[in-house]
Amino acid sequence: DIEVRLRLSDHNVDIMKEGIDVAFRLGIIEDSSLRMRGIMECERVLVAAPKYLEARGEPIEPQELIGKKHDCLMLRYSGAREYVWTLQTPTGPQKFEVHGPYDTDDGDVLTGWALSGRGIINKPRFEVEPFIRDRRLKVILSSTPPTPVQFAAVYPHKKLQDPKVRLLLDFMAERCQRLINDLLAGK
Template sequence: MAYLDNIAVFVRVVELGNLSSAGRDMRLSPAVASNRVKELEKHLGVRLFNRTTRQLTPTEQGRVFYEGARKVLEAVAEAEASVADLSGQPRGTIRVTAPLGIGKRLIASGIPEFRDRYPEIEVRLRLSDHEVDMMREGIDVAFKLGILENSSFRMRGIMDCERVLAAAPDYLQRRGEPKTPEALIDERHDCLMLRFPGAREHFWVLQTPEGARKFEVGGPFDSDDGDVITDWALAGRGIVNKPRFEIEPFLRDGRLQVVLPDTPPVPVKLAALYPHKKFQDPKVRLLVDFMASRCQKMIGETLSEQ
């Protein structure tokens, strides 16, 4: 088993580019991760990495070994999943990612209950509004909220979510309420955008009588954290484009009010994405089923509260 563990460390070092990141990912110290790689090199009788002070890059032998090693680990994982499925006792580790907002509100809060049901499954959650490279990061399941494009990953749709434009009453009193989508641009309204390197949301897509239309809105500041944008809207700093369930409490108590209700943003889809090879893994199916049911219940309760 130690040899297989050494292979697993080697694969993560190749994928993440350095020992520290691979060690953190596998809950090992850099020293232990380094020793695992050295043991593997000693066993194979070749050097697997070119080492610099900042990064490890695989040698030609390392690249060749990586391709075979990755397939070995995938085959072992599939075999273990098949046995777990037959025994009814799923075990192992699931790496999960989600955006900050829904991750904190819907996903993270459900993981302890999932763990109580399935004590042999470990869940490692990474929350980020940035786009995560699922293959490079070794992610098993990614919960997404947005206008999802065609993907090479398998998708389990959870629900369609209404979006609204909203602003604080004092902002609308100070700047005036836009009467048409064009007014967002013509009147230079402060539109609060979720942006980060590689982000795709540089415009808002609104439902108009002519169909869905893109509007190149802008504002004096933006953020890569969705909750920060909501806080700015609450502080009267501009108009926000949000899934209704995220800001429903603020709409209900009057701290925010809907803007342009007749031309709302197009809905977004809440979904779980996972690599095709993970479809047969029982622990992945269990987590996706559990979270799908939980998200539907929690969002429904939020929107139906009086």
């Protein structure tokens, strides 16, 4: 039997301390005491509501994000690096330290702020694709997009020996890839 206890959080939880067998993370995986199984690389986009862009203008160059001309809405919590956005420029990845009047530790709140016209957000495309499709959000700076983000499963070293964990990882990897691809395809 497999027991599932679903915990949703935008924070990286200490799975060893919490006694969690497997966690799924979106972002930079830095904890070397854990094993990681990459599931997929996820495209990220910069988006803003049309009413924000009408009021403030659409940025043409990434450097426009640095000053006070634009409000960048940020996901911030202990260990978060969202206040530095790494964009893919013609000369390679370049870091931009962005600022804005709002920050939160909840990704859904961040999206809500963008939808209400409060600023620009940096999000995985699959999270905002429905809003892009219905034109409530617009992709900006598409020629210099943010670097992709890794979606991965992390687990303690000893857990991979458990056949239930291996089975769950295989099942979830296939399902998550299909779900994200379907979402991006508008299904």
